[in-house]
Amino acid sequence: MIPQPGNHYGGYRYTRGRGHGGSTKASRAQFQQFRREQRLKEYTSFFFKCSEQTIARKGTARPQVQIDIPENDVPVGEWEKHLFTADSKKSVGIDFDKYEDIEVKVSGRDCEQYGVLKDFANFKGLPKFIVRNIKLCNFSKPTPVQKHAVPVAMAGRDIMCCAQTGSGKTAAFLLPAFATYLKRDKHWLDEKGTVLPQALVLAPTRELACQIHGEALKFSNMSGFRCVCVYGGTGFKGQLQELSGGADIILATPGRLIDLINSGVTSLRNCCYLCLDEADRMLDMGFEPQIRAIVLEADMPSSKDGRQTLMFSATFPEDMQKLAADFMGDYVWIGIGRVGATTDSITQKLIEVTPNGKIEPLLNLLQKVEGPTLVFVAKKKTAGWLSKFLNTQGHRCLCIHGDLSQPERTRSLHTFKSNRCRLLVATDVAARGLDISDVTHVVNFDLPSNIDDYVHRIGRTGRAGRRGLATSLVVPGNSRDGNDNISKQLIKVLKDAKQKVPEFLVAMAERKDKRSHKNSSSRNYNNNNNSRFGGYDYRYQSWNRNPTPHYNKQPP
Known part of the structure; x- marks a missing residue:
């Protein structure tokens, strides 16, 4: 269909064939954008009708109802039993009882x-x-990141925190929000029906946003605070209907939140608590313009006006720190030493393969190693055909990647988490932040292009004090499929984890050095004195190359 002047579709009419106004592909994109804007207007109208009903029924303010908190620690009612059942059966995360001596760096x-x-x-x-x-969540004592981050956050300081996935980061940024920043006298809605959240948590993927929302529901239980999760790739009306009842804290992906802001559904003028989870990934995977639009260009208060900003991630390279600092005030850096990825709880193995010779080693691994297995690939189309192929070989397998609809992604993830499917083929969408317990084996069918993603991937196994195995299929060479670019950083990670470094990997690194005539990492990873940390406070690194746990002076 080709746009032609004169139709009711935004001043265009559509005819078949080429010519008359441009290519078919461009015309289709233009029409899709028009339809998207039309649907957004329809959804916006639907939202304000719902919010009018809420205001007529309850008003714009939160009902002032006294909630009696039970003295016992037993779930009361079906809602609490459903909410905390999983936590009573098992506690997901790192067993920090075994790691009392985790090194912590705090600066600022x-x-x-x-x-x-x-x-x-x-x-x-x-x-x-x-x-x-x-x-009720079975948290016996604070994890290292919670010990150091919660007091700083409750004191009102901005935080940039580097701690691995599974270390308790979610609780570290949610607890201060509910304890200090959410006020019961604030209005949920304004007189027009616009939602006025007091706190905002942004995540790079829909799955991570839903996971954080689940934790927020637990911590806000019996508080009277409303937590709403909004994300793209799924039905908009249900989320708008939930928002029309008001929200104290919104958990969101950037794209969907921008739609809400532009349509007038949500205003951030009362939002004084902002958190970015997996912040380095948010700023590195193309979200930076959207983050700037939300934080700097919308009506959210600035740091000077009292907004508190927290950024958490498992890795924080120097370039990402400098970029993140644009959104923050005078922040405190908290670095938590790694657990699992640099200890013997995860065995890391590398297998030399050719670009077209990965299938046979993969099938051998799946036969030898039992238990839930995550297979990581680089491309969405690879995830699709590999999962289909493994199913033909008698392995029950599902996949998760960005081209799947949200219900499909949720269904695959839930099936894998509930142990009804042993294999899950995934792109890096599953490597960041998702808390998947009981994974015994991680296979890098395609190695990532940078060491940070490698660290996130293998962190899916060896959790909760269990043993884990991470196997990577490595292609020597500098071609499109070759992995020479990551060889030096990989050697450093293996050595720091006291793992065996294969000879072919050393040869790959030597070839890379000969080609580049450089000895430094492109992502500053080898500049770290110890890879037990996913990053160091670059302000202090540039000021003094021998960091101590604390300093009182601001770096120049």
Whole structure:
């Protein structure tokens, strides 16, 4: 169909064939954009009708109802039983009882004055409902990231935190929001029906946003605060209907949030608490313009006006730190040493293969190693055909990648998590932030192009104190399918984890050095004194190359 002047479709009419106004592909894109704008207008009209009903029924403010918090730590009612059942059966994450000596680096102005969160029950700043919910979640004691991040966040300081996935980062940024920043006297909606959230959490993927929302529901239980999750790739009306009841905290992906802001559904003028989870990935995978539009160009208060900004990630290279600092004020850096990825809880193995010789080694691995297995690939189309092929070979297999609809992605992930399917083929959408327990084996069918993604991938196994195995199929060479570019950083990770370094990998690194005549990593990974950390405070690195746990002076 080709756009022609004169039709009701935004001043265009459509005819078959080429000519008369441009290529078919461009015309289709133009029409799709028009239809998208039309649907957004319809959805916006639907939202304001719903919010009018809410205002007529409840008003714009939160109902002032006294909630009686039970004294016991037993779930009350079906809602609590459903919410906390999984936590009563098992606790997902790292067993920090075995890692009391995890190294922690904290830097920033007056960073030592905030102290450490030693015990949830006796910490003065935590309300009663949070203490009870923490017990229902089976959190026996704070993890290292929670010990250091929660007091700093509750004191109002901006935070840039580097700690691996599974270390308790979600609780570290949600607990201060519910304990300190969400106020019960704030209005959910304004007189027009626009939603006025007090806190915003942004995540790079729909799955991670849903996962954070699930944790937020647990921590906000019996608080009266409303948590709403919005993300693209699925029906808009249900999310708008949920938003029309008001929201204290919104968990969102950037694209869907921008739609809500542009349509007037949501205003950020009351939002004084902002968190970016997997922040380096958010800024590195093309979200930077959207983040700038939300934080700097919308009506959100600036750091100077009192907005608090927190950024969490498992890796924070120097270039990403500099970019993230544009959105922050005088922040405190918190670096938590890795657990799992640099200890012997994960065995890392590398197999030399050719670009077209990966199938046979993969099938051998699947026969030898039992248990839930994650297979990572580089491209979406690879995920599709590989999962189909493995099914023909008698392996029950599902896949997850960006081209699948949200219901399909959710269904695949739920089936894998519930152990009804042993194999899941995934692109890096599943490597960032997702908490998938019981994975015994991670296979890198395609190695990633940078070491940070490798660290995130293998972090899916060896969790909760269990043993894990990570196997990578490595293609020597500098071609499109070759992995010479990552060989040097990979050797460093293996050595720091006390893993065996195969000779072919050393040869790959030597060839790379001969070609480039450089000895530094393109992503500053080898500049770290110790890869137990996913990054160092670049402000201090440039000021003094021998960092100490604390400093009081601001770097120049």
